[in-house]
Amino acid sequence: MLALPETGQEWPALREALIAAKARDYSWKRGRMAVFFYYLDEALERVQQEAYLQFWTENNLGQRAFPSLARLEAEVIEMGLSLLHAPEGAGGSFTSGGSESIFLAMLAAREKGGRARPNIVLPDTAHLTFDRAAWYLGMEVRRVPADAERLSDVAAMEAACDAQTVALIGSAPNYPFGTVDRIAALGELAQRRGLWLHVDACVGGFLNPFLEELGVALPLWDFRAPGVTSISADIHKHGMAPKGASLLLLRDAALKQHHRFESRAWARGAYVAHTAQGTRPGGAVAAAWAVMRHLGRAGYRDCARRIMAARAAIAAGVSAIPELECLPGEHAILVYRSTDAALSIARVAAALDARGWLVSRQVEPDGIHLHLNPLHAEVAEEYLADLRAAVAEARAGAGAEMAAARAY
Ligand SMILES: Cc1ncc(COP(=O)(O)O)c(C=O)c1O
CATH class of the missing domain: 3.90.1150.10 (Aspartate Aminotransferase, domain 1)
Incomplete structure (x- = not known):
């Protein structure tokens, strides 16, 4: 078992060791991966790295100490909301990634739904992060087979709902096939049954708007579709930011209360958080902000x-x-x-x-x-x-x- 060394090593030797450690990794910079990486060019790489370094150790939990980060984070959320056509009064949170955004959305749906044995209903093409979230949150998962076009079968999803259902899910697009679910029909169903509809646009949030501009015919997938309650959109995927950056966006900022933690049950007074993370890297926010402004x-x-x-x-x-x-x-x-x-x-x-x-x-x-x-x-x-x-x-x-x- 590797022990912590008694005396430290100088940086040059450690730097060499880190470079050597990568020797057998696949080369993302040469495009050898079709998963795990997003790369444009060296100019953007410089923006990512230098912006991150500006706030490399600042703790985004301490926004009283760092009003800079509070402002940058608010601006990133605003840019995300406007990109996804959120209405007046919408809000959101900056999170560490798609998983955290989805976990928080499912927590909020569960809390708002207030059911004793809550379940969520989703096409079987949805990301397994929903199953992870449901496992953490004590909810039942009802995966409904997608249709022959690998799209959400809305009638079958409705049939899978019962009085304990708190959320419907659609993907824009899903990860296995890249198909965009029938979000408008899911929105109609969600409104009719009073359910939370989450759209997983972790992959598409920062790509769909531009595919649409290029003439790709996507069905309605964002807040333009009535009945969409929340959307997850990863800045660290096609938003092109370094890892540790996603958005959970809510049609109504007041819904944030459902994933808000607050307690005074210790000697230090109130602890309030809207995210799963406590200490949060300021660099991730600064880099996301800079990449969005740069591109x-x-x-x-x-x-x-x-x-x-x-x-x-x-x-x-x-x-x-x-x-x-x-x-x-x-x-x-x-x-x-x-x-x-x-x-x-x-x-x-x-x-x-x-x-x-x-x-x-x-x-x-x-x-x-x-x-x-x-x-x-x-x-x-x-x-x-x-x-x-x-x-x-x-x-x-x-x-x-x-x-x-x-x-x-
Ligand atoms: C559609 C979709 N949703 C959610 C996630 C989870 O995101 P993350 O790995 O950033 O936690 C992914 C990751 O690939 C995804 O493709």
């Missing part, structure tokens, strides 16, 4: 354009391989599979991995899942060349098979 709508539109270019190039290259087929879709998520029993996609995945690509496997259907970001437009041809070689190898029955057992 502006034009920068995000450019990211969306590059992602769509990556999608078009990779989808065309995959479809040109006779035994492979892409699932339909028009988002940053692209899934493809083998249509020929003689070609094992598990073998293709292993051969791609051997060429330095971190492969994200899909279980249903047995396939390969790509979550594209701007950098993939630049490496699409390299990816396709390696894919063709991987397929040739797999056709010959060479190499290992990569199991599809784990999402992460």
Whole structure:
């Protein structure tokens, strides 16, 4: 077991050790990953790092000490609200990531719903973070099979509701397939039954608005859809900020009371928090603020354009391989599979991995899942060349098979 050293080492040696520690990591900067990273260019990387460093140790729990962070955080939330067409009187919270945003939304729905044995109803394409949140919060999860288009089956979701249901969920888009649920119909159902509707736009919050500007026809997915109560939108995904940045946005700021903690049960007076974190990194807020101000709508539109270019190039290259087929879709998520029993996609995945690509496997259907970001437009041809070689190898029955057992 590694013990804390008695005497410390100098930084140069530690720096070398950290660099060496990365030696076997996949290269995100060369676009070798289709999960876990979002990268545009070195100019944005500098903004991310320098903005973070400006507030690298400031504690965002202490906004009395750091009015700067209170202001930056409020501005990030306002920019998020206006991007997602929130009405007057809306509010939100800056959180550490999609999971925290979703946990808080589910907590608020449970508290507002006030049921003895609360349950939540969601399409089975929704992120497992809802199941994690429900587990923490003592709620039942009712996953309802999506329809043939991999969209929320609203009638079946209604049938799954009962008097103990506190929330409906839709994704914009979901992570497995990149499809955007029927949010308007879910909103109508939520209003009719007095339920909380949460839209998981962790992936789409900072991408959908710009896909729409580029002419991609998305169904209504944000606060424009009546009945949407809350939206999670990750700034550390397509918002392009460093990790540790997401928004939970509420149609009505007063709903924040339902995920507000307050207690005086100790010697220090009142402790009030709207987030799961106590101490919170100021750097995450400063970097998110700077990235949003730096990119502006034009920068995000450019990211969306590059992602769509990556999608078009990779989808065309995959479809040109006779035994492979892409699932339909028009988002940053692209899934493809083998249509020929003689070609094992598990073998293709292993051969791609051997060429330095971190492969994200899909279980249903047995396939390969790509979550594209701007950098993939630049490496699409390299990816396709390696894919063709991987397929040739797999056709010959060479190499290992990569199991599809784990999402992460
Ligand atoms: C649609 C969706 N929701 C929620 C999450 C969870 O977000 P995080 O990993 O930032 O906690 C993810 C993560 O990939 C996601 O894709």
